[in-house]
Amino acid sequence: MPELPEVEIARRFVRDRLIGKRVTSIDVLDSRMLARSSERSMRAAFLERTVDDAIRHGKNLLVKIGDDHLYLHLGMSGSLHMVDEDGHTSHERLRLGLDEGALVLDDPRRFGRFGLYHDIEDMLADKGLGPDALTVSDKEFVSRMAGRKSSIKPLLLDQGIIAGVGNLYADEVLFQEQLHPATKANAIARTDMARLGKRIRKVLETSISVRTDFSRLPEGYLLRDRREGAPCPRCATELVVIRVGGRTTVLCPSCQSQRAER
DNA sequence: GAGTATGTTATATG
DNA sequence: GCATATAACATACT
Numbered sequence A: 001m002p003e004l005p006e007v008e009i010a011r012r013f014v015r016d017r018l019i020g021k022r023v024t025s026i027d028v029l030d031s032r033m034l035a036r037s038s039e040r041s042m043r044a045a046f047l048e049r050t051v052d053d054a055i056r057h058g059k060n061l062l063v064k065i066g067d068d069h070l071y072l073h074l075g076m077s078g079s080l081h082m083v084d085e086d087g088h089t090s091h092e093r094l095r096l097g098l099d100e101g102a103l104v105l106d107d108p109r110r111f112g113r114f115g116l117y118h119d120i121e122d123m124l125a126d127k128g129l130g131p132d133a134l135t136v137s138d139k140e141f142v143s144r145m146a147g148r149k150s151s152i153k154p155l156l157l158d159q160g161i162i163a164g165v166g167n168l169y170a171d172e173v174l175f176q177e178q179l180h181p182a183t184k185a186n187a188i189a190r191t192d193m194a195r196l197g198k199r200i201r202k203v204l205e206t207s208i209s210v211r212t213d214f215s216r217l218p219e220g221y222l223l224r225d226r227r228e229g230a231p232c233p234r235c236a237t238e239l240v241v242i243r244v245g246g247r248t249t250v251l252c253p254s255c256q257s258q259r260a261e262r
Numbered sequence B: 001g002a003g004t005a006t007g008t009t010a011t012a013t014g
Numbered sequence C: 001g002c003a004t005a006t007a008a009c010a011t012a013c014t
Helices: A004-018 A039-046 A120-127 A138-145 A152-157 A167-176 A190-209
Strands: A023-028 A051-057 A060-065 A068-073 A079-083 A092-098 A102-106 A113-117 A240-244 A247-251
Touching: A004 A051, A004 A060, A004 A079, A004 A102, A004 A190, A023 A039, A039 A068, A039 A113, A051 A120, A060 A120, A068 A120, A113 A120, A138 A190, A152 A167, A152 A247, A167 A190, A167 A247
Parallel strands: none
Antiparallel strands: A023 A092, A051 A060, A060 A068, A068 A113, A079 A102, A092 A102, A240 A247
């Protein structure tokens, strides 16, 4: 589930359901998913403390518990659930028992991560994250992209430049801006780059507003039917699939013209 | 069995 | 350091 909008929905879930609850138990069910932390240190920091806040930066979630933060990354297939005391999910990897119910991180593919950070700054520095994609200014976005020679799509996916855009939303924003994903960043005019920055925020906000249900996205969104051969929402040409930066990329060969500089 | 998947990181090469 | 490519991680699904 997880790009920025999905993680924002998860953040709101934690905020609405967990704040004020007390942590009564911690069970690490897959130690391979521990990120630079130990179950023991997590217990010492979180047990008998109260959940205060839920913060998101890019695709990363921090749950403030007492004076420390529980770090959660959903990877490719992670999801959060509230269950009863005796309830379970099929791929439970971390369980946070609360005075009422429990929070479970379920993740079949185990690409998710969890652990302990003292504060946000520690996490940002450790992960080397750029500014959050939802709140970065156009000016900052343009300046962080300036002078880059790579193709635009891999740059959008680079969490160190801006944090939160993943493969699907990268395709969406490039489609809406009619930019070919392999366009070199230094071939994009400043004004077009600023427009792309705006588009990123708009698309992410829109997805959050429909709770990331792609079928409820406005007409004209690629994500409503993102697959090879589907009709382009703008011109009905059949969409094609290529690989850019090693990632599957869906685009309209007619709307997203290949630019000379590539 | 082959191929692919919303992510990240390590490694290698130029 | 930058740019690019590839593999690896682990599992589910077509």
